[in-house]
Amino acid sequence: MELHQLRYLVAVAEEGGFTRAAAREHVAQPGISAQIARLERELGQVLFDRSARGVRLTAAGEAVLPHARAALAAVAAVRETADELAGLVRGRVSVGMVRGGGVVDLPGLLGEFHRAHPGVEIRLVEAATDALLDGLRTHDLDLAWVGRDGEAPADLEVDVVLDVPLVAALPPGSPLGDTVTAAELAEHPVIALPVGAGVRAALDRAAADAGVVLRPALEAGSPPVLIDLARQGLGVAVVPAPAVAGRDDVRVAALVPEVRARIDLARRRDAPLGPAARALLARAREWT
Numbered sequence: 104m105e106l107h108q109l110r111y112l113v114a115v116a117e118e119g120g121f122t123r124a125a126a127r128e129h130v131a132q133p134g135i136s137a138q139i140a141r142l143e144r145e146l147g148q149v150l151f152d153r154s155a156r157g158v159r160l161t162a163a164g165e166a167v168l169p170h171a172r173a174a175l176a177a178v179a180a181v182r183e184t185a186d187e188l189a190g191l192v193r194g195r196v197s198v199g200m201v202r203g204g205g206v207v208d209l210p211g212l213l214g215e216f217h218r219a220h221p222g223v224e225i226r227l228v229e230a231a232t233d234a235l236l237d238g239l240r241t242h243d244l245d246l247a248w249v250g251r252d253g254e255a256p257a258d259l260e261v262d263v264v265l266d267v268p269l270v271a272a273l274p275p276g277s278p279l280g281d282t283v284t285a286a287e288l289a290e291h292p293v294i295a296l297p298v299g300a301g302v303r304a305a306l307d308r309a310a311a312d313a314g315v316v317l318r319p320a321l322e323a324g325s326p327p328v329l330i331d332l333a334r335q336g337l338g339v340a341v342v343p344a345p346a347v348a349g350r351d352d353v354r355v356a357a358l359v360p361e362v363r364a365r366i367d368l369a370r371r372r373d374a375p376l377g378p379a380a381r382a383l384l385a386r387a388r389e390w391t
Contacts, residue, residue, distance in 0.1 A: 104142065104145055104146075105138075106174070106175070106178060107138065108138045108139070108141065108142040109142075109171040109174055109175055110128065110175060111124060111128060111135045111138050111139055111142075112139060112142060112150065112164075112167070112168065112171050113168065113171055113172055113175065114127050114128050114135070115135065115139060115151065115158060116160055116164065116168055119157060119158060119159075120157060120158050121135050121136050121139075121158060139151065146163070146167070148161075148163035148164075148167075149161050149163065149164075150163055150164035150167060151164055193222060194220075194222070194223045194224070194377060194378055194379030195223065195224040195225075195226065195377075195379060196223060196224075196225055196226070196245050196246070196377070196379040196380045196383050197226040197228070197238075197243065197244045197245050197246075198213075198225070198226070198227055198228070198244065198245065198246045198247065198248075198383070199227070199228045199229070199230060199234075199235040199238055199239075199244045199246070199247035199248065199249070200227065200228070200229050200235075200247070200248045201229075201230070201231065201232050201235060201247075201248055201249050201250045201299075201300055201301055201366065202229055202230065202231055202296065202297060202299060202300050202324045207248055207264060207265060207366060208390075209227075209248065211390075212386065212387055212390045213225055213227070215386065215390070216382070216383055216386050219382075219386070220379070220382060223379045223382075223383075228244065229324075230299075231297070231298070231299020231300065232249045232250045232251075232299055232300065232301055232304070233299060234299070235247040235248075235249050235369075236249060236256065236259070236369070239259060239369060239370065239371055240258070240371070242371070242374065245370065245376060245377065245379075245380035245383075246368060246369070246370050246376075246380055246383060246384060246387070247368075247369050247370075248264060248366055248367070248368055248369075249301065249366065249367055249369050250300050250301010250302060250303075250304060250305075250364065250365065250366055250367075251301050251365040251366070251367050252301055252304035252305045252308055252365070255367060255369070256369075258371070258372055258373065259369045259370065259371060259372055260369070260370055260371075260372050261367035261368065261369045261370075262367065262368045262387075262388060262391070263365060263366075263367055264366045264367060264368050264387075264391050265343070265345075265364070265365060265366040266363060266364075266365045267343050267344045267345055267363065267364055268343075268344050268357065268358065268361050268362065268363055268364075269302060269305060269306065269341055269342065269343060269344070269358050269362045269363070269364055270341070270342060270343075270344050270347060270355050270356065270357055270358065271283045271288065271339050271340065271341055271355065271356045271357075271358060272329065272330045272333040272334075272339070272340040272341075272342055272347060272353045272354075272355055273333065273339055273353070273354045273355070273356055274333050274334070274335075274336040274337065274338060274339065275334070275336055276336075277291075277339065277354070279291070279339070279356055280356065281356050281357065282356055282357050282358075282359045283339070283356045283357070283358055283359070284313065284358075284359055285309050285310045285312070285313035285315055285317070285358070286313050286314075286315050288310070288315075288317060288339060288341070289310065289315040289316065289317055291338065291339050292320040292321070292337065292338030292339065293317050293318075293319045293320060293338055293339055293340075293341065294319060294320065294321045294322070294323070294329050294332050294333055294337060294338040294339065294340040294341070295317070295319040295321075295322055295329070295340070295341050296322065296323070296324065296326070296329070296341075296342075297322045297323075297324060300324075301364055301365060301366060302326075302341070302342070302343060302364045305362050305363065305364050305365075306341050306362065308362075309358070309360075309362040319338075320337070320338050321337055321338060326340075326342040326343060326346035327346060329341075329342050329346075330342060330346060330347065330350065330353055333353060334352060334353055341358070343364045368384070368387055368391075370384070
């Protein structure tokens with residue numbers, strides 16, 4: 104018994120005839136007929152009722168067909184497993200991180216992934232969200248941690264990694280209280296992430312909703328740097344709340360109304376991920 108005989112058995116059963124099965128398998132019709140006849144002789148059973156009305160499975164054929172399908176599926180699984188292992192030995196994964204996304208411990212995640220799969224080449228790009236989304240759509244990136252303000256793009260699949268409020272890190276001696284509005288921020292020097300960061304988009308939207316325009320005096324790509332600039336008295340830094348966790352060297356005020364920042368782990372909806380990217384996605388979900 105050979106695998107191609109089982110494949111022909113399934114094709115004839117599904118196509119309802121030897122001629123259509125031969126076209127599907129890209130072989131000559133007499134070749135399929137001969138292989139099915141050999142299989143029937145080996146099994147000692149007639150598998151198809153051949154008549155002028157067409158070709159139908161016999162009772163023996165009906166009984167054998169599920170096992171033939173299972174055998175072919177098992178062989179496909181063996182090939183897929185081998186391909187997966189090869190991809191994790193010689194694979195490559197390209198990932199992107201939004202500027203200012205330092206509250207996500209990407210170095211820790213990539214380090215753990217590298218130790219588990221040292222043969223995978225990792226490429227990392229840091230850019231604004233719009234550029235990262237373009238990278239996903241052009242297949243330049245496999246996965247990207249992107250900022251979001253509003254609904255996720257319909258052509259991408261996303262896992263929400265972070266959904267936290269923004270806070271204001273106040274400079275020493277600031278007259279601002281424990282809560283700050285966008286209108287109050289507009290009256291002070293503001294330190295913010297650059298345009299293109301999801302946090303910045305959320306901040307600018309909140310300002311627009313309040314009818315004010317924020318023109319940050321300073322910009323930097325890392326929330327800890329923004330906080331340090333505020334500590335030096337250079338302005339009010341607007342950062343995600345986790346960035347100030349555990350810091351007792353800066354006074355923090357909540358933004359009102361609440362403004363939230365989101366970071367999504369995004370990938371294309373219309374194309375499957377390769378083995379390395381799938382493994383990293385699984386590890387990222389566990390990490391998160």
